[in-house]
Amino acid sequence: MKLQRISERIRIYPHEKYRDRPALGYIQGDAFSIAVDAGHSANHIHEFYAALEKEHLPLPSVTILTHWHWDHSFAAHAANGLVIANSATGKHLASFREKIKTEGTAYFLSLDKTIQREYEDTEPVITLPDLLFENQLYIDAGNCPVHLFRTVSPHTDDATLVHVPNERVLFIGDASSGVFPSWEKDAALCRKFAETIEPLDFVISIRSHSAPETKEEFMQDLWEDC
Numbered sequence: 001m002k003l004q005r006i007s008e009r010i011r012i013y014p015h016e017k018y019r020d021r022p023a024l025g026y027i028q029g030d031a032f033s034i035a036v037d038a039g040h041s042a043n044h045i046h047e048f049y050a051a052l053e054k055e056h057l058p059l060p061s062v063t064i065l066t067h068w069h070w071d072h073s074f075a076a077h078a079a080n081g082l083v084i085a086n087s088a089t090g091k092h093l094a095s096f097r098e099k100i101k102t103e104g105t106a107y108f109l110s111l112d113k114t115i116q117r118e119y120e121d122t123e124p125v126i127t128l129p130d131l132l133f134e135n136q137l138y139i140d141a142g143n144c145p146v147h148l149f150r151t152v153s154p155h156t157d158d159a160t161l162v163h164v165p166n167e168r169v170l171f172i173g174d175a176s177s178g179v180f181p182s183w184e185k186d187a188a189l190c191r192k193f194a195e196t197i198e199p200l201d202f203v204i205s206i207r208s209h210s211a212p213e214t215k216e217e218f219m220q221d222l223w224e225d226c
């Protein structure tokens with residue numbers, strides 16, 4: 001799979017349905033690069049890095065986790081540089097690591113068919129983030145400010161959004177989805193989430209498991225769904 005260019009400084013490595021791999025974001029500053037989400041497994045992140053190397057782009061020095069779910073975070077152990085997440089994501093990863101240790105890998109594989117496909121020939125490895133923040137964090141990757149902030153979400157209680165104001169791009173992660181595995185949505189949380197992002201200045205929104213959309217398309221879908 002090839003990288004897809006979103007704006008001057010932003011690319012994504014597109015999502016894949018079969019193994020439920022989310023799109024991985026790439027933000028290229030003048031000083032260093034940032035990835036949005038680590039990916040489903042070491043295999044996934046290695047494919048992403050190979051695609052970057054093919055285009056002579058530097059590997060990310062920093063990887064931001066949008067939330068703790070395995071398909072976004074379990075490649076963190078193979079990430080180049082530092083991994084950043086909010087403190088709730090760190091807590092969820094620590095307790096899920098304990099759960100897998102106690103109940104075994106079979107428990108993890110039983111959660112979903114797409115996990116069995118991803119982990120056909122490899123074992124899950126869970127590492128905790130290197131840096132934690134509480135509510136928000138500003139990073140300047142070199143003439144490229146990036147704002148990460150925690151938000152309410154109908155998907156999980158640890159959603160981090162990544163806003164790149166100069167590029168007018170917002171990474172949503174899975175924050176607009178319902179809960180795994182029923183995908184049911186709490187209407188109040190959904191409305192609160194929509195009200196949080198509506199005032200933000202962005203023209204492109206990137207959800208993890210679908211193609212990038214305009215803000216108008218995304219907001220319209222979101223309000224209809226709430």
Ligand SMILES: [Zn+2]
Nearest residue numbers: 067069155174
């Ligand atoms: Zn998720």
